[in-house]
Amino acid sequence: MNRVLIKNAKIVNEGTIFEGDVLIENDLIVEIAETISAKSSECMIYDAEGNYLIPGAIDDQVHFREPGLTHKGDIESESKAAVAGGITSFIEQPNTIPNAVTQEVLEQKYQLAAEKSYANYSFMMGATNDNLEEVLKTNPKNVAGIKIFLGSSTGNMLVDNEAILERIFSSTPMLIAVHCEDETTIKNNLEKYIAEFGDDIPVTAHHLIRSEEACYLSSSKAIALAKKTGARLHIFHLSTAKEMELFTNKIPLEEKKITAEVCIHHLWFSNDDYATKGNLIKWNPAVKTANDRKVLWEALLDGRIDVIATDHAPHTLEEKKQSYLKAPSGGPLVQHAVVAMFEAYHQGKISVEKIVEKMCHNPAKIFKIEKRGFIKVGYFADLVIVNSGLPWSVKKENILYKCGWSPFEGFTFKTRITHTFVNGQLVYAAFKVKNIRAGKRLLFNR
Template structure:
């Protein structure tokens, strides 16, 4: 059956124009400029007048932590995927630092099975790399799995890949994306020991970026990018935070992601927002933030993700060494980025970029034959508040932020997953497929 979405502003593949999109069940049948003819309208079983709103591909978030299994008191696949579709995110890739960690094929497939039951958005899950599970990683079908996640520095969940020979084999043998959290653990530990010896265990938040320093990011990224080029592997550096790292990302063997938090915030915001913006890697200087924004504009960073990582408010209390690192971002990432960048650039980095980089089959673009994943975004000023949060943690670091757009509707595989402030509880996404 045909569904017509018309009288909108199509944002797709570098163009912004008045036009319409026709959906045929779960795929896109037409993307056209202008107004639909009478024949198109007569053949559609539903005609949706979006009244000038943006018609965009659905956002693909390559970096979320939905906390299931093991940490479902703060988030789960059902709650966070509902938040995703409320924000125009139609597909997500979830990280493996769960309890227990997703480092076996059985655990990986258990997450896929749960998502099939509860997720209104499309989904994929990384399998985690450890010092001892390389044989397992070599058995994975990477046409069905987005990639391998390696933590070069510890974060929530405690996973750490520290064996350089395993890292070398990862970047030589697997034929998939190796996505890394890049911080040097030895530098972090030395910094922590230094500041604790001087000031004691109860360090204030201002020490977070001193411990998880720019040097820790740069040295880790320098080593792993050199190894990727030597081995010929496909390395994707997640949440790049420093200007100094940018020349290491060549866009070929090595690609990079900017996150919403590091594009919005700098260390100047710690006094105002405190632990709400405590994350790993730490938010850095205003100069670093400006360099990241420019890298997004120029395409040196190919993807904008969220690193959506919920914690309960009680877990965000305390000083530098106690408060949990991470923040929820998936529900408001699209409208937040539209405050910084032109809509065609936002689509390039949040929709086209992940689809192309991960070789996702049939998604990320408004093209005939692609899956019907769309976000309808209206020019409507409003203020984000904690009360509007769908995530189970029920808070956002963007509380009080004024934005100029609102997601009015999200369509996943031709189904309306979100509209008029409500999630369709019957909508279910699909497992992402990869052309590799």
């Protein structure tokens, strides 16, 4: 039997912080108490020394690039980076190559993860204009949800047929997650900038090309369709102040049919940072203005936004160093997401309890993930020890992403992840990921 005792922790769970111990047997939490006695001969003992103990974060939107794009990242490399960053479960998106738009390809991704993943995993089934029959075969018990791109994406994954879109929304009881940007608006904006700059469009125009209007138009349409059909809608990576008008904090999360996510980069950067970061912060949807960032923070704190995620999407530096039009959108974030939010805690923007709510509890609730996202007896022991007073700097040599770079490179965080447990096994400590692939397939209470 695997027995682990974590002592003297500041345990963060469901809006409270209390000092105590946590006992793990095999992969489950079996006891939580002010003091638990055990001999070192009976179990492995870790002294948290008054540091925070939080549930492992659940990242509901990542792109780990396998299969087909493994020169950028793969399930092994990126799940290692995730556990080093305190993320113990991830939900990966379908725009790999081939796209996960058939049950066969979807299941192949699960088989890859079963062999390679250091973190718990699930994969979204992708929707297209012509695969409704495949979408409806998706098992709600062991697949996170259905992903729809309402803005351009890899291969055949842009769903732009409104009749098909309504059929998907009407037909599936599963959670539908959407990327909302209006393709026509973006194309029209891009044509204007090409007419002005030719091939030398500056990256500072990115948020004007993939504009507030493009985001709002698409998000508002998706919400209207969800209300019309009764679909369970989750909108990924919101980026504008205007879109916050579309969401409510008047309904408890458990009763919401429409939920919202914001990503680390939209809370951290603004368009002012394009001058120094360039294509390294080129994401879709684009990083927008300081006012957009301010209102996103307000919506996160007042309950209109429910989840913080990463949209982790690595590309090589060579790809990012190309001109604006050629450089792909996306960047690596899973290793630095939790500590970035703790940096915001140090700045007085958010409490530790709220970080845990938005990165651990709420993803578990929204996706109805079985026995994860909380520190509770009977739950899986996905646990992270966080030292909020142990500074470290992001350098090439401690970046674990396969792409080898980070938009936070050179930044010194005040907070360090010291230990990560996945299903009761210590998989990360002291900047080292142990050779333990402890990840399991996420299951859902549906």
